[in-house]
Amino acid sequence: xxxxxxxxxxxxxxxxxxxxxxxxxxxxxxxxxxxxxxxxxxxxxxxxxxxxxxxxxxxxxxxxxxxxxxxxxxxxxxxxxxxxxxxxxxxxxxxxxxxxxxxxxxxxxxxxxxxxxxxxxxxxxxxxxxxxxxxxxxxxxxxxxxxxxxxxxxxxxxxxxxxxxxxxx
Amino acid sequence: xxxxxxxxxxxxxxxxxxxxxxxxxxxxxxxxxxxxxxxxxxxxxxxxxxxxxxxxxxxxxxxxxxxxxxxxxxxxxxxxxxxxxxxxxxxxxxxxxxxxxxxxxxxxxxxxxxxxxxxxxxxxxxxxxxxxxxxxxxxxxxxxxxxxxxxxxxxxxxxxxxxxxxxxxxxxxxxxxxxxxxxxxxxxxxxxxxxxxxxxxxxxxxxxxxxxxxxxxxxxxxxxxxxxxxxxxxxxxxxxxxxxxxxxxxxxxxxxxxxxxxxxxxxxxxxxxxxxxxxxxxxxxxxxxxxxxxxxxxxxxxxxxxxxxxxxxxxxxxxxxxxxxxxxxxxxxxxxxxxxxxxxxxxxxxxxxxxxxxxxxxxxxxxxxxxxxxxxxxxxxxxxxxxxxxxxxxxxxxxxxxxxxxxxxxxxxxxxxxxxxxxxxxxxxxxxxxxxxxxxxxxxxxxxxxxxxxxxxxxxxxxxxxxxxxxxxxxxxxxxxxxxxxxxxxxxxxxxxxxxxxxxxxxxxxxxxxxxxxxxxxxxxxxxxxxxxxxxxxxxxxxxxxxxxxxxxxxxxxxxxxxxxxxxxxxxxxxxxxxxxxxxxxxxxxxxxxxxxxxxxxxxxxxxxxxxxxxxxxxxxxxxxxxxxxxxxxxxxx
Numbered sequence: 001x002x003x004x005x006x007x008x009x010x011x012x013x014x015x016x017x018x019x020x021x022x023x024x025x026x027x028x029x030x031x032x033x034x035x036x037x038x039x040x041x042x043x044x045x046x047x048x049x050x051x052x053x054x055x056x057x058x059x060x061x062x063x064x065x066x067x068x069x070x071x072x073x074x075x076x077x078x079x080x081x082x083x084x085x086x087x088x089x090x091x092x093x094x095x096x097x098x099x100x101x102x103x104x105x106x107x108x109x110x111x112x113x114x115x116x117x118x119x120x121x122x123x124x125x126x127x128x129x130x131x132x133x134x135x136x137x138x139x140x141x142x143x144x145x146x147x148x149x150x151x152x153x154x155x156x157x158x159x160x161x162x163x164x165x166x167x168x169x
Numbered sequence: 170x171x172x173x174x175x176x177x178x179x180x181x182x183x184x185x186x187x188x189x190x191x192x193x194x195x196x197x198x199x200x201x202x203x204x205x206x207x208x209x210x211x212x213x214x215x216x217x218x219x220x221x222x223x224x225x226x227x228x229x230x231x232x233x234x235x236x237x238x239x240x241x242x243x244x245x246x247x248x249x250x251x252x253x254x255x256x257x258x259x260x261x262x263x264x265x266x267x268x269x270x271x272x273x274x275x276x277x278x279x280x281x282x283x284x285x286x287x288x289x290x291x292x293x294x295x296x297x298x299x300x301x302x303x304x305x306x307x308x309x310x311x312x313x314x315x316x317x318x319x320x321x322x323x324x325x326x327x328x329x330x331x332x333x334x335x336x337x338x339x340x341x342x343x344x345x346x347x348x349x350x351x352x353x354x355x356x357x358x359x360x361x362x363x364x365x366x367x368x369x370x371x372x373x374x375x376x377x378x379x380x381x382x383x384x385x386x387x388x389x390x391x392x393x394x395x396x397x398x399x400x401x402x403x404x405x406x407x408x409x410x411x412x413x414x415x416x417x418x419x420x421x422x423x424x425x426x427x428x429x430x431x432x433x434x435x436x437x438x439x440x441x442x443x444x445x446x447x448x449x450x451x452x453x454x455x456x457x458x459x460x461x462x463x464x465x466x467x468x469x470x471x472x473x474x475x476x477x478x479x480x481x482x483x484x485x486x487x488x489x490x491x492x493x494x495x496x497x498x499x500x501x502x503x504x505x506x507x508x509x510x511x512x513x514x515x516x517x518x519x520x521x522x523x524x525x526x527x528x529x530x531x532x533x534x535x536x537x538x539x540x541x542x543x544x545x546x547x548x549x550x551x552x553x554x555x556x557x558x559x560x561x562x563x564x565x566x567x568x569x570x571x572x573x574x575x576x577x578x579x580x581x582x583x584x585x586x587x588x589x590x591x592x593x594x595x596x597x598x599x600x601x602x603x604x605x606x607x608x609x610x611x612x613x614x615x616x617x618x619x620x621x622x623x624x625x626x627x628x629x630x631x632x633x634x635x636x637x638x639x640x641x642x643x644x645x646x647x648x649x650x651x652x653x654x655x656x657x658x659x660x661x662x663x664x665x666x667x668x669x670x671x672x673x674x675x676x677x678x679x680x681x682x683x684x685x686x687x688x689x690x691x692x693x694x695x696x697x698x699x700x701x702x703x704x705x706x707x708x709x710x711x712x713x714x715x716x717x718x719x720x721x722x723x724x725x726x727x728x729x730x731x732x733x734x735x736x737x738x739x740x741x742x743x744x745x746x747x748x749x750x751x752x753x754x755x756x757x758x759x760x761x762x763x764x765x766x767x768x769x770x771x772x773x774x775x776x777x778x779x780x781x782x783x784x785x786x787x788x789x790x791x792x793x794x795x796x797x798x799x800x801x802x803x804x805x806x807x
Contacts, residue, residue, distance in 0.1 A: 013451040013455075013458035014451065015453060015455050017239045017454050020237065021390075024380060025387060028379060029379045030377060033273070034377065041326075043316075044316065044348075045312050046464075046471035046501060046502075047447065048472065126391050127394065
């Protein structure tokens with residue numbers, strides 16, 4: 001069964017530990033701007049909301065379809081999305097295509113960055129004190145719904161401005 | 170490559186608009202980071218005669234070496250300046266997101282110098298540093314300002330701290346706040362920011378903080394998180410912040426002080442939490458998330474933890490939790506320290522009760538204990554300097570002088586700083602407050618004497634007391650080497666207990682970790698843990714002794730800065746209000762209170778432990794040289 005990181009936004013306290021754990025694990029540095037999971041925080045009138053976004057490992061992935069250089073692929077249905085670093089030009093078409101903004105650009109290496117499930121043991125999950133992040137197993141029916149739910153949160157909470165997209169906009 | 174540190178100190182001069190970057194490395198070994206580095210820059214950069222609101226005063230923000238990593242609770246920003254409250258060191262720490270972001274932008278410390286001609290805000294985006302016009306934002310509160318700044322920068326993710334109307338008007342109890350309720354509230358740093366015409370600071374960073382041994386560091390963090398989760402108080406803290414514990418604590422403190430009042434037992438923080446909690450909110454990398462967030466229709470929204478619940482209820486004899494919430498939200502919006510406000514109102518109420526002032530002195534308000542009519546308008550009055558608020562806004566000692574008629578005898582302050590009204594002045598607490606560089610400091614919570622004093626008050630007789638405190642005495646012997654430290658009747662060992670608390674706080678403040686991760690509330694982070702993680706992060710061995718030595722160096726320098734500002738042993742005192750405050754069941758119990766002679770004795774002990782001169786309270790040249798600070802000794806003319 002293909003796996004993915006399931007997100008419960010309602011309990012997230014916005015500590016951003018997942019972001020730094022992700023970049024620390026992959027790049028040896030703490031840097032949310034190079035993380036495959038992003039916590040968007042919003043402060044309004046004294047209140048705070050936090051929304052983690054991470055690749056949902058869609059079966060029919062808009063990012064894969066949008067990539068002009070076939071840099072994004074999935075070895076098999078059970079594998080997480082992988083990025084061919086030779087092919088990726090960080091054009092940003094994938095970040096534009098993902099309906100929920102769950103794929104990002106690493107401006108240091110000029111590559112797309114996407115959750116690889118840390119080879120099967122996602123580091124962010126045990127680091128999440130609020131249990132906002134858990135490991136989920138996808139199924140045919142739930143697949144599309146997950147990404148639609150996250151896309152809905154993006155829209156409803158007006159969170160698009162925070163995603164580094166095409167051309168560093 | 171420099172591990173754990175961003176590498177630079179950013180200096181921004183608001184007078185001439187010049188921006189400069191210095192390397193942090195010359196400070197790093199000796200002062201570690203955060204508060205340590207801030208303090209060294211303050212000591213070297215602020216002259217003896219500089220007044221707090223002079224352009225020459227510095228306002229510093231510092232993030233320690235662990236800040237920005239996933240180390241639990243490594244979120245702190247240390248804020249520092251010469252203080253308008255103490256006339257000497259001004260220092261307050263805040264949680265939230267500013268410190269980590271400052272490091273992601275490439276800076277460990279930020280130094281603001283000079284004064285802008287007109288209102289400005291500072292925007293830091295990696296190496297793009299801009300001083301921008303804030304004329305259109307001036308006047309707005311700390312909820313509105315971050316939103317306006319983000320709109321102006323077209324960056325919804327910018328981390329913003331700002332001052333409100335209180336800071337703009339140089340109210341000396343003004344705070345600096347994030348839009349999420351994180352505050353540097355104590356010692357008037359918001360007023361210093363206001364004096365520089367600096368409305369807000371916005372930071373956004375995209376750089377990384379390298380870790381020498383990422384795998385081991387990460388594994389260590391996860392193990393530490395597990396041990397935090399297993400700690401006795403953790404589930405309580407995670408579910409209800411400190412609120413459930415604080416609710417019990419207020420009852421115990423008032424029992425010890427014997428100043429309960431009719432109806433106080435009906436105050437229930439937990440009920441308020443249950444009924445109104447909107448959600449839990451926390452800081453960067455924090456597994457506790459101690460903030461209670463409320464959104465109460467028609468009253469206001471915001472986040473709160475710990476002390477303000479008691480400050481604005483018990484301490485003012487106010488039973489109405491909604492009055493607490495209304496006033497607290499105003500404090501947050503206006504950028505005013507809630508504890509100082511509570512202390513000021515309680516003082517006026519006491520003066521009113523004693524007939525020293527009447528409603529004619531307080532804009533027609535009868536300052537009667539618990540009166541909502543008296544409490545509700547005060548946050549606005551002080552923040553906007555309206556009527557009686559204008560008098561209070563320049564500080565309680567100045568207000569007492571103007572009122573006269575013995576008003577100063579009722580002040581509860583140390584070094585000019587208004588104290589927490591519900592802190593019982595047991596001996597360790599009094600000593601800690603007296604010798605603290607910033608006056609009363611909530612970070613000092615001497616546990617061992619506190620619990621034994623409660624046991625003493627409740628004990629049937631001496632024998633049963635001895636039986637009950639045996640375990641605390643055992644602990645005192647183990648921890649500080651003096652059994653009697655846990656005896657509330659004697660001065661023995663109190664200096665050692667104060668040092669224990671100071672060391673814990675200092676090390677946390679240097680590395681950038683919240684003291685809430687430590688034994689302060691029963692969690693497992695201590696000097697050994699911090700040294701281990703520093704070593705993993707830096708890739709070089711770091712002995713715990715080295716870290717402790719650095720914390721002592723910082724403590725000597727803190728004292729040296731106050732000496733440079735003219736403070737001496739005489740200033741290590743507490744106001745009259747502290748004396749004979751413990752009256753369990755209304756009966757004065759002299760043995761658990763303190764006398765002037767006892768305080769002086771404890772100060773002697775403390776100075777001896779520290780290697781400070783008994784006459785002047787200054788660090789001796791010998792001590793300063795031992796810690797590699799001969800230059801500091803020269804500066805002090807030792």
